[in-house]
Amino acid sequence: MNTTALRQGVVLACLAVAGCGFAVSANAQGTGEAASASASQAVESRRDALFAAMLTDPSNLDIAFEYATLSAQLGDFEAAIGTLERMLIYAPNLPRIQLELGVLYYRIGATEMARSYLEAAEVSTAPPEVRERVATFLAQVDRQDRRFLVSGTAYAGIRYQSNATAAPGEDVIAINGVPVRLDQNARAQADGNLFGLADIHMTYDLKNQYDLIEANLVTYGSVFFDVERLNLGLVEAQLGPSFGFGRFGFAQTRLGVYGIAGATGLDQALYTTTYGAGAVLRTAFAEGVLFETRNEFRAANYNDSPAYPTVRLQTGQEYSSLNNLTVSLSPQVLMQTVVTGRRVDARAGFKSYGELGASLRGTYFFYMPEFGPLAADAPWNASLAVGGLLRRFDDPDVLINAAASEKDEAAWIEAGISAPLQRGFSAFFTAQYTRQWSNYDTRDYDNAVFTFGLSRRF
Template sequence: MSAVEVRSGLWSLRVAAAARELAWALAALAVLAPSAQAGSRDFNRPPRAAVNDVERIEARRTALFQTMLDDPGNLDAAFEYAALSSQVGDLEGAIATLERMLIFAPGLARLQLELGVLYFRLGAYGTAATYFDAAVSAANVPEEVRKKVAQYQVAIASRSETSMFSGSLGMGVRYQSNANSGPSSTIVTLNGLDFLLSDDARKSADGNGFLSGDVSGLFDLPAQGVAFKVSLRTYAEGYLEHQDLNLVYGEVAAGPSFDLNRFGLDGYALDLYGIAAGGILAGDPLTSSLGAGVFIGGRPTNDWFHGLRAEYRHERFYDSDAHARMSEKSGDRLQGQYVSSWRLSDRLTLDAAGTIDRFEAQFARNSYWQYGALVGLTVQYASPLESLSSPWSIAVTSQLSRRKHDAPDPMVSAIAQHTTKWTLAVTQTIPLTPDWAAQFQAGYQKSWSNYDTSAFDNATFGISLRKVF
């Protein structure tokens, strides 16, 4: 049995795979980012009735309309008519009814509040603000009305801005039991022969520091219902021992976003965007990609966000002294993804995602199909420390993927490679201030493969600080 040095061949394959996984992990984070705020209120859409309820609602509206003709001062009938009109999308009818009621009940806070809500959903923020101000102008306004008006006033202020920026910055340290994704066994089988791996290719623990950034911008365009979105995601890590794994990666996506309310898809938007990305490994160029994507998503209810994404990328890998054949792994990628987030309660959120990925490389051994699924549960709970009053949260995420290559790698086997990976991660978040939070992370990844060189496991432990803005 002899030792085999795999850094220029099989090791390069793992580096390329790791770089691809990092790029798509960052892309997945961008897709899932809205789910982190799935519990936030989104007012700019009318409630929608189920199709089989529309006929019943219309019959009831007809009866109520006759009641209002017979008794113009019947506020209960007017409120019910306006609510049902909103359910079937007739916001103008609901507004006309409530404004007519103001003649019979001038200054009624409930009427002014409901009119403000309806005008907000139409996007007439100035008129909505006028009604909201009037609703809380009296001295004896119920507290629940004042709270609801305050929510809308905050929303109006944010939506009235012509540009908005948001994002987060993170920094931390991490320990990995298998930093280089070395095989679980020190002996691997290559084309039916057993080889003893060299020290550099074996499983090796290491620690690293990392920096991450995620910044998004939204700019209103002159056309009604059209905005321009841009996002930038960056990641950098440096290792104590395996400095050949030091990585810097960045990705920018930009393009127009179209509000689909005008087409009857209340609360939905369509994003079209271009993509540019690149990475550097150990000081040498590793990868670059250009592409385009489309995403349609929205919130059918205040507690549910979901969306579909499709992307194309041309990815290039570059040769270096350490990785002489990386360019053979260049190719074209098509990916489809569905993401969803449900706020099950005030303290519980469920996230899920599914992905289909096709990568077409120059050589069939580097081409593959990949299927993946992710599910996550976030629980928010009261802080156990009096000095840190903001609620804490703990998130548990599990991810499973299956990759099947088109053809075998002649260096390894006469059979094409297939690999299954499972990851479990737990993240404890502790808010320190409104803008800063501490995070403690633990994770485990297991990889099963018919290629010994791709079968491994890795446990991680980390601590980080994150600032949101």
Template sequence: MLVKRDISSSFNADRRARQALRVGWRALLLAGALALSGVGGAQAAEATALADSDAEFNALFQQSLKRPADVDLAFRLARRAIEVGDYEAAIGVYERILFYDPKLVRVKLELGRLYYRLGAYESARAYFQPISDAAALTPAERENIAAYLVEIDRRLSTTQWSIYGQVGVRYQSNANYGPSNRLVIGQDVGALLPPSYAAQADGNAFALASIRHVYDFGNQRGDVWESNLNLYYSQQFQLEQLNLGFVEFNTGPRFALLPDALPGSSVRAYVIAGGVALGGEGYLGTYGAGASIYAPFSRWFGLEPFVEIRQRDYQNTADYPTAGFQTGEMWTVGANVFGRVTDDIGWRARLSYNDASGQLPWYSYNTFAVDVALPIEFQGLWGVKRWVAIPSAGYTRYSYDAPNPFISKFTAQVDNQYRVGLALDVPVHEQWGLLTQIQYSWSDSTLPNYAFDNFSVSVGPNVRF
């Protein structure tokens, strides 16, 4: 029998709406992925006192006074000064080394790093810039200097902006995320889904932007006020009820956490506000707050745990007449993990758990999600910078709190969704390039209504500055 357009088919429509939203979310997450701490006077004095009380440092210092031209001894003294946190003493030692041999590139590199840690950014730049292309340094060291110079320019400016944007076209084999089989369940009996609800291929044109603003408090610790604006819009070629508009803004302070022991570490608190339009009508408004800790333990491993709470207010529309039942709170806890495998290969992963409440129990659910990506840089066929290939894989489990009686009184919906993809970012100019993405996703479900598969490919120019 045919399934009529009742509350169960509306539930199917709301499910397709949620899938469309996830497409937009993942596009913005990739945009964000493609779109960086000093010692105060009291800390410096404390470090100097620690150095003065360190027996090894004092022994090396006394030996260095007797043999001031002993470069190896001076290196040992400088390294020990850094270990005990007396950067000013290490600077003095390294500058004395340069007096005897002013051509030592790696000594200039260490001096640049030390001045940077002390917040003396102009002095750091004076050492970094002359050696930025030095043949004596490894490619990784030259890349590191380039990153320092960018960050120094940023920190010497009270206000910084960064923008990433892309426009393009996307094709999907199952744009409405219709079930793989037209034979579904309605009120615990088999039903034949009308063709309009089955999987339908479609394309769209889309545009997205991620805009970040940072106001530096100028206290040499690296404390800032950070704001982020994410925008996305897609216009379907045929399925206009899936036209998607998305905006989200978050803002809040980011404070240096351990500027000396763990340079770059920070803690951030922020507020969130956003909205979604679907099919040309207002669909969702959301607001909330969150907090995160950023901890780059090394070049090879970093961690950013976070927690958020949002209030989600859904609006019923002509295309989605039961959307309002999804209104409720959503808690999210998770972590971004990142690092490098080699100089050319990075890695990042995102894990999250959501607990979302709705006005009806079958609209309440929890999810667990994990996504992993492996950015690989290599020399491409052309362009001013190296190309980046990004293979990725992900998994999400959706578990609803209760069965939807309009579909099945006995079986609650549990979905296991999988995805694999590949993106290729080809720089054409210093600030713009071409991004191509392909992805295949599929879902197994306790209810055949929600099992689907979808192949998508998108391409378009991107810009960052």
């Protein structure tokens, strides 16, 4: 087998594995739906028997409570609420009934009624476990009542790359068929860097039970130890309305549209400015099966600088699509499949390209004993991911290969682990290896990346 066939086989295998992730997800969904239907029938039969028993013995609180519990399990919240409120006639101020009523009213969006029942349970002589649940749901009601919410994650750490410049490791490469010896600055260079990232999400509730104004702000910065021309700063903001489909009976579906604005600095100079628009659709096919598709348009303006004197040729438009299917196979195992597509129309044809990528990630959650700064009440997670990429450029770069346009294939594998720390922090470590094959020797390289850092959700 020749080298070209081998590398294409590796990339296609990675893409096929990711595609299999969608197939496995669909099969898991079908199996889950069949099991769910059978379980629902059994619950419905039991509920019918309990309803008949309530008619003959309306003061039996055990029967009524089980009927209310099964009704809530089947999504018949009105029947559950009605049954629990009748129970209060026979057992006034019973903390457990007040708690369950508060939870049910919260689930149907009636926050004022939820608050009244939860506060009543809170002031009663409830057992400690009931008081703990009351406090949890009161905090959620308080959060839901606030119209403006901010959440996000911050990361900081150190990263080492065996080929930070993504350059060929060979001393001699072919340029238009002629062997050329590269100087040190044009060859692969190992380096490390310090980095920081903040991903902030803001929502403003329009108080019509469905719609929001959403905003996202991403900032990133990295400082390299040796190759200073790679020092990077980035900021991007997204803002727009998000529409809930609950009004149409699809409570787990939401569509958002937004504008995009951003800028990137490289080597202490303005590298790009961007603006654009996007749309994102999120939905739950079934319990534990989530799908998101995000499609965006960006207009990018590149600025020449002493370190990057020809990047203005990349100025143009970009169209991208990201499709993410997440399936919870069990409380411990999560599978995520991502398929991406991108089209870049740059000022120069040899900078314009189309790209297709796919990845498959599995994550396993587990608990470890508390030790030192480690937290015992949050799970660790270990992950393994593989991915592949195909990229094709429109025109040849006559300075590199006048006879053929650039064709790239890449494959990567990554393993990582995250440990929960006290005060909401986590420590993480990832190791990744990427191999890119190209018919342009200047773009044929490999890179090993090791990252250690801390993160915190807020």
